[in-house]
Amino acid sequence: MRVSVVGLGKLGLCTAACVASKGHDVVGVDSAASVVEALNRRACPIRESGLPELLERSYGRMEFTADAGAALRGSDITLIIVPTPSGPDGAFENGFVLSVLNSLAPALKEKVERGDFHVVDVVSTVMPGSSEGEFMPLLEGLTGGRRGRDFGFAYNPEFIALGTVLRDFLNPDVVLIGASDERTAGMVRRLYESVCDNEPRFAVMSPTNAEIAKLALNCYVTMKITYANELARLCGAIDGADVDAVAGAVGADTRVGGRCLKGGLGFAGPCFPRDNVAFQRLAELNGVKLFLPPATVASNDFIVDDLFKYVETYVPTPSGRVALLGLSYKPGTHITERSQSLMLMDRLLDAGYGVSLHDPAAEPDLTRWPSGRAVKYADPTEAVLSADGGAVVLAVAHPEYAGIDWAAVDRRLTRPLYLIDCWRMFRGFPFEGLRNIRYVGLGEGSSFRFLTDARGR
Numbered sequence: 001m002r003v004s005v006v007g008l009g010k011l012g013l014c015t016a017a018c019v020a021s022k023g024h025d026v027v028g029v030d031s032a033a034s035v036v037e038a039l040n041r042r043a044c045p046i047r048e049s050g051l052p053e054l055l056e057r058s059y060g061r062m063e064f065t066a067d068a069g070a071a072l073r074g075s076d077i078t079l080i081i082v083p084t085p086s087g088p089d090g091a092f093e094n095g096f097v098l099s100v101l102n103s104l105a106p107a108l109k110e111k112v113e114r115g116d117f118h119v120v121d122v123v124s125t126v127m128p129g130s131s132e133g134e135f136m137p138l139l140e141g142l143t144g145g146r147r148g149r150d151f152g153f154a155y156n157p158e159f160i161a162l163g164t165v166l167r168d169f170l171n172p173d174v175v176l177i178g179a180s181d182e183r184t185a186g187m188v189r190r191l192y193e194s195v196c197d198n199e200p201r202f203a204v205m206s207p208t209n210a211e212i213a214k215l216a217l218n219c220y221v222t223m224k225i226t227y228a229n230e231l232a233r234l235c236g237a238i239d240g241a242d243v244d245a246v247a248g249a250v251g252a253d254t255r256v257g258g259r260c261l262k263g264g265l266g267f268a269g270p271c272f273p274r275d276n277v278a279f280q281r282l283a284e285l286n287g288v289k290l291f292l293p294p295a296t297v298a299s300n301d302f303i304v305d306d307l308f309k310y311v312e313t314y315v316p317t318p319s320g321r322v323a324l325l326g327l328s329y330k331p332g333t334h335i336t337e338r339s340q341s342l343m344l345m346d347r348l349l350d351a352g353y354g355v356s357l358h359d360p361a362a363e364p365d366l367t368r369w370p371s372g373r374a375v376k377y378a379d380p381t382e383a384v385l386s387a388d389g390g391a392v393v394l395a396v397a398h399p400e401y402a403g404i405d406w407a408a409v410d411r412r413l414t415r416p417l418y419l420i421d422c423w424r425m426f427r428g429f430p431f432e433g434l435r436n437i438r439y440v441g442l443g444e445g446s447s448f449r450f451l452t453d454a455r456g457r
């Protein structure tokens, strides 16, 4: 197939590279001259694991341009993957998608008049109702063609996570296809069948149902994550309880399933929080009162407050220093959007604590704080040692932290140091024999014992 991809950002460039890597000819379009220019000299403008290597193998089948019309003319299907920012009320805004549709329309009109069936496939996350209410009527008005007869329209969102975009794109559980007609659904399906490494389930439906399903699925996953986090809070308060044992049993039931059931810090990043708010907004706009999405957001927001209270209990005087290990919103990415770790950092700095930071890839903006109050270290062990007498919060389970030699750290400490392990990455390490490190695994009842000890001191 000849495929054009409009929007070569975090999702679009990965999609273009995956499609080209499976033998399709791809024309990539971006309105940012710097993106097109970088790709034309074979420099990868996006940081995503495995992407430079995949592009390297696929450049021979890829072209890059700023001209969306030319890209449409030279392809059979056009994927639109441009931003849909959240507006002040939490609903996604369609301005970028509409601008792309306007720029594609003259070339689509030529194809309509020639009887050449072209598929326009919106991948960006949009508010339900956008395809029926705005996108398809706009294209029909500008081209004089009818959806399903003269051109095809699909809404086909992705369920990828940053850091594993390529693997997720090539191995989806489900490919969601909201199509204007069967012929279009068939073309989108054939594209994915030829690209995916696995044999995913295809869920073919109307564009409106696909728009709702995209938000509904992400909203469900955030509820599940939040349920596990509440379980962790509960287990952490019951002496002898262990969230991993409890969640393991709960997740073994096939009605629940074990994924996304590890209690720890809350969900963050560029998708989950805003999809959840948009889902609530969708309900409000349709006069429906939903209870679960706002409860999920409230519980997720509470986690940083709770963690801050933990730290405050262990390190009562802000003269103590806190080392934060991990700043991104999850392992395997440098993205810090709505990262709980950065929210905790702000709370600590506001309260007067000194903060030592480490992350293998994320670069936080520390210019807001007086120099020395927040210091970023290149080496996690040095960050930990700088918090001697205070606390360490392991906020992101970056695999790099598995190499920290806690026995060696302990020997170099001069005072007690609380290690608050939000993901229980170091459970099983024999901390009992150490002189200075006090291990606190979030969601382990023994952490409650420490908490009462600390309160009593």
Ligand SMILES: NC(=O)c1ccc[n+]([C@@H]2O[C@H](COP(=O)([O-])OP(=O)(O)OC[C@H]3O[C@@H](n4cnc5c(N)ncnc54)[C@H](O)[C@@H]3O)[C@@H](O)[C@H]2O)c1
Pocket: 006, 007, 008, 009, 010, 011, 012, 029, 030, 031, 032, 035, 081, 082, 083, 084, 096, 099, 100, 123, 124, 125, 126, 158, 159, 160, 161, 162, 270, 271
């Ligand atoms: N990144 C994710 O994890 C993810 C996951 C699922 C869905 N999505 C959705 O995908 C969409 C894109 O997200 P992203 O993270 O890739 O965005 P991004 O900001 O990383 O990239 C968007 C790209 O589109 C380009 N662009 C903007 N207007 C354009 C135009 N008129 N013509 C051509 N190019 C244009 C920008 O220059 C940029 O390179 C959003 O709707 C997002 O919600 C993203």
